[in-house]
Amino acid sequence: MQVASMRKVLPEIWKLLRPRQGLLLVGLLLIIINRLAGFALPLSTKVLIDRVIGKHNGYLLAPLVGILLLATLVQAVTSFALAQSLSRAAWHLITDLRIQLQKHISRLPVSFYDANRTGTLVSRVMADVEGIRNLMGTGLVEFIGGVLTAIMTFIALLWISAKLTLLIFAVMALFIFVLKKVFGIIRPLFKERIKIQAEITGRLTESLGGVRVVKSYRAEDRESAVFAKGARVLLANIMKGITANSFMSLSSTVVIGLVGAIVMFFGARQILGGRITLGSYVTYNVFLAYMIAPLFQVVSIGTQISEAIAGLDRTQEILSEKEEDDDPRRTYRFDRKLAGGIVFDNVDFSYEAGKPVLQRVSFVAEPGTVTALVGPSGSGKSTTISLVSAFHSPTNGQILVDGIDLTTADLGSYRVHLGVVLQESFLFDGTIRDNIAFSRPEATDEEVFEAARIARVDEFVERFPEGYKTLIGERGIKLSGGQRQRISIARAILANPRILILDEATSSLDSESEALIQEGLSYLMKGRTTLVIAHRLSTIRQADQILFFENGMIPERGTHAELMHGRGLYCNLYTRQYAVESNLFLAAGEGDDAIQPEDEEVEASVTMPKFSQALRGLQ
Numbered sequence: 001m002q003v004a005s006m007r008k009v010l011p012e013i014w015k016l017l018r019p020r021q022g023l024l025l026v027g028l029l030l031i032i033i034n035r036l037a038g039f040a041l042p043l044s045t046k047v048l049i050d051r052v053i054g055k056h057n058g059y060l061l062a063p064l065v066g067i068l069l070l071a072t073l074v075q076a077v078t079s080f081a082l083a084q085s086l087s088r089a090a091w092h093l094i095t096d097l098r099i100q101l102q103k104h105i106s107r108l109p110v111s112f113y114d115a116n117r118t119g120t121l122v123s124r125v126m127a128d129v130e131g132i133r134n135l136m137g138t139g140l141v142e143f144i145g146g147v148l149t150a151i152m153t154f155i156a157l158l159w160i161s162a163k164l165t166l167l168i169f170a171v172m173a174l175f176i177f178v179l180k181k182v183f184g185i186i187r188p189l190f191k192e193r194i195k196i197q198a199e200i201t202g203r204l205t206e207s208l209g210g211v212r213v214v215k216s217y218r219a220e221d222r223e224s225a226v227f228a229k230g231a232r233v234l235l236a237n238i239m240k241g242i243t244a245n246s247f248m249s250l251s252s253t254v255v256i257g258l259v260g261a262i263v264m265f266f267g268a269r270q271i272l273g274g275r276i277t278l279g280s281y282v283t284y285n286v287f288l289a290y291m292i293a294p295l296f297q298v299v300s301i302g303t304q305i306s307e308a309i310a311g312l313d314r315t316q317e318i319l320s321e322k323e324e325d326d327d328p329r330r331t332y333r334f335d336r337k338l339a340g341g342i343v344f345d346n347v348d349f350s351y352e353a354g355k356p357v358l359q360r361v362s363f364v365a366e367p368g369t370v371t372a373l374v375g376p377s378g379s380g381k382s383t384t385i386s387l388v389s390a391f392h393s394p395t396n397g398q399i400l401v402d403g404i405d406l407t408t409a410d411l412g413s414y415r416v417h418l419g420v421v422l423q424e425s426f427l428f429d430g431t432i433r434d435n436i437a438f439s440r441p442e443a444t445d446e447e448v449f450e451a452a453r454i455a456r457v458d459e460f461v462e463r464f465p466e467g468y469k470t471l472i473g474e475r476g477i478k479l480s481g482g483q484r485q486r487i488s489i490a491r492a493i494l495a496n497p498r499i500l501i502l503d504e505a506t507s508s509l510d511s512e513s514e515a516l517i518q519e520g521l522s523y524l525m526k527g528r529t530t531l532v533i534a535h536r537l538s539t540i541r542q543a544d545q546i547l548f549f550e551n552g553m554i555p556e557r558g559t560h561a562e563l564m565h566g567r568g569l570y571c572n573l574y575t576r577q578y579a580v581e582s583n584l585f586l587a588a589g590e591g592d593d594a595i596q597p598e599d600e601e602v603e604a605s606v607t608m609p610k611f612s613q614a615l616r617g618l619q
Contacts, residue, residue, distance in 0.1 A: 171259055343398075343403075421500075
């Protein structure tokens with residue numbers, strides 16, 4: 001299974017390294033020069049012992065030391081060049097990969113986000129690619145250089161003493177076999193560790209982001225327990241890795257001791273037998289150190305590369321996810337001005353097989369009209385909005401916009417015509433102006449301020465010393481719910497969309513704030529095809545059509561007057577809600593025109609003793 005995984009990852013590694021193969025070759029050349037310069041020490045040791053000291057040739061000492069110093073300078077320069085060029089290239093590679101990963105994730109369908117935590121995705125973008133620097137940086141070149149050094153020193157050792165070298169090689173082969181087994185254990189551990197760290201990061205991000213909810217329910221200890229559990233799972237993984245690394249350390253210590261004993265025993269016998277000189281023996285030991293040291297360096301770097309490959313493996317899992325526009329059918333571009341006509345033709349949809357959310361839903365929203373979606377929670381209203389936004393595609397049936405099947409539309413060219421105001425207004429950590437201009441970054445200050453005026457944002461901005469340059473904090477935490485919603489509406493006004501989606505757009509507002517921005521909403525809806533989800537039914541009485549959803553179907557549809565006259569599900573829900581509002585939430589006389597004359601009999605039947613039942617029916 002490990003081999004199959006490696007075969008899968010290796011082409012991706014080459015894809016990353018291929019644009020920088022010239023730099024890698026230069027790095028390889030530098031490390032060969034570096035290693036060859038390093039051979040000056042063992043070779044000069046033999047000359048020093050056998051010719052300078054042994055034969056009293058003092059005149060050779062100065063040139064020998066000069067050559068050694070020159071070789072040291074070459075080593076220093078090549079080491080510096082390697083660190084500078086390859087390390088910088090490695091960080092450029094990481095940055096490019098992070099940018100590619102973020103861009104790809106942003107183009108994935110909403111279903112991908114539904115299945116993955118935000119914190120986990122952040123970890124994949126920032127942490128998983130970190131180890132990849134070892135593929136491009138000095139790690140990979142040092143790994144190759146270490147292998148080359150070991151090969152070159154092995155040849156030199158064979159030249160000095162073939163029998164002794166072959167005996168040592170047998171011991172080293174056993175050590176390499178052990179390393180292979182240990183790496184087979186370490187790589188899955190690293191892959192699992194990255195996954196655990198991502199899960200912990202995801203939960204920690206959620207916990208910190210929802211700190212007010214955590215504190216409201218005194219759940220600090222529970223969140224700490226969840227984090228502690230994850231940290232202990234991570235610790236267990238790390239402990240296994242430490243055990244594997246410790247076994248490698250034990251093996252390397254045994255090998256060094258065993259090789260040292262072999263060299264000492266057989267080398268001394270060869271000196272005594274006159275088969276090698278003392279200088280050759282010392283040189284052999286230095287060369288042996290030059291061979292063993294890179295091998296142990298390879299072990300260390302190999303662990304880092306295993307970690308890098310595990311991170312790359314997870315990165316490729318995301319990059320292999322298909323983007324929204326990858327569907328070859330999506331070729332139609334809405335380059336012309338959109339009229340905004342929407343048709344649902346026998347649409348079925350389910351998030352999971354066998355669990356339908358929408359069943360045979362059909363309706364027509366004419367350009368420039370207002371369509372209201374009402375009904376109990378879980379009846380399919382938000383899913384319908386999601387389909388109009390092309391976040392999902394229908395399981396069966398068709399959704400047409402201006403006669404074009406949405407499954408064939410280029411999503412970028414379509415969504416530029418959409419404006420969305422959601423129940424939970426999402427704002428970015430920045431200024432008020434930046435958040436309004438998010439829908440049209442190229443908008444002028446005058447256009448931004450005009451949108452703000454229509455949405456009544458200017459009324460509270462004037463109270464801030466920094467005005468539109470006021471920083472609002474993460475998710476707009478420094479603003480009230482009503483203020484955040486007004487900014488969201490101003491953002492939609494600035495976008496000037498042809499299709500407008502209002503999903504509980506005034507639900508977070510009090511009666512005073514709602515009254516303030518109804519004018520802005522009316523302006524925003526004028527001349528646009530508008531889909532409105534509203535639990536507060538008094539806000540959608542003027543809609544051109546009202547669709548009542550229940551169990552993923554539309555059992556009733558029509559205008560407010562038609563549905564009230566029909567005395568069906570909508571009438572029942574509206575009447576109960578009006579009773580609650582008129583008794584509890586509205587000031588005296590407020591909303592007196594809400595009930596049509598023909599509704600008075602129904603209204604009279606709802607009395608205060610039935611309040612609990614009415615409240616349960618309020619959606």
